[in-house]
Amino acid sequence: MQKEEEQQRIALDNLIQRVTELKNSVGALIFKLEHEYETLKWPSVLDNYSLLSSQLQSLGKLLKGDKMPQLKNKILLPIFISPEPDESLAKLTENRVMMFNHEVAPSFLRTKPPPDVEEKTGLLTGKAQQLPQDQTQKQLNNLNKVTSNLLDIINSTRDDWDNDPNLKANQSQTTSMADTNALIGSMVNGKLFQSSRPGRLPESPQPGMAQNNRQSTAMTKAPSAIKTTIKTSVNAHPYQRN
Incomplete structure (x- = not known):
């Protein structure tokens, strides 16, 4: 059990x-x-x-x-019916059913359609039954004939496509093995992807910066015209205490 x-x-x-x-x-x-x-x-x-x-x-x-x-x-039967709002029931039904009372229970436990739906269905069924038998049979025969013709056309066209070698040869190719292999290589081995190292991106030089850089480079490379003479003492020691 x-x-x-x-x-x-x-x-x-x-x-x-x-x-x-x-x-x-x-x-x-x-x-x-x-x-x-x-x-x-x-x-x-x-x-x-x-x-x-x-x-x-x-x-x-x-x-x-x-x-x-x-x-x-x-068999489905109600265990508890209450006119008070039920939060768990409201949450379960997305706030469509706030309480399970005597008015709601018959609608959710019925085994037949609602009365208005059943009435409309009965009207349509009665209207269909009032049609003459020969007219109904004629419409059914026409429908079966159209359906059979469509099935014959579809089957014959499919057979022609399957048995015609020229049609298959003239069909444009929709796939490329090279592209397929390149896609597989990119997904599996990472091919065709450019590797980028993390870090700062190079800044694009502004219009005035290039000229300043050239001038600073020229000044750095120019020979110095000032001569300096450094005299060192033999007994001097840089860390000697007085």
Whole structure:
């Protein structure tokens, strides 16, 4: 019994993590649509939709996995209902549910859609059922025909590409082994990177400094015209005390 509860806890934690990632992706897409609609590009929207699609597929695989317990066989019932605000519940739901009272509990524990959603679904289902059978069958046949034609075109084009040697030979090369090897060498061995030693950068000479440097150099190299005569005493000692 304890092992089953531990497995169920791990499965629920993984499920919560995947659902949280999906919720964040949906929130990011809604934020872009509401605040960046003037500069939003279609490829960016497609990237968001592809991310949502992959997350939904991952969530579906997790629910169908062997390690996921049969959640539909579990019974969920409230243990504590209170009209007082619950800080832990508010933090857990990101301030969407402040309290778990008698008004909120039926909405979170129901197994059917909300009444307005169920009503709209019923109207659409009834409208679809009122269509004549021959008209419905005709539309289905047209849809199947269009889909089959598209699949035939795609398959035939793929076969032509795979079997045509001239097409492969005429394709422009999009890779370069030299560039690939240079990139690998730069990442692995640091090739093509200039080594720089830490220290002060050389200052660029200002306009007046170059002339002053030349003058100071000339003055240093000029011979001195003053002759000095230094007389030293033989008995003198530099450290001799009087």
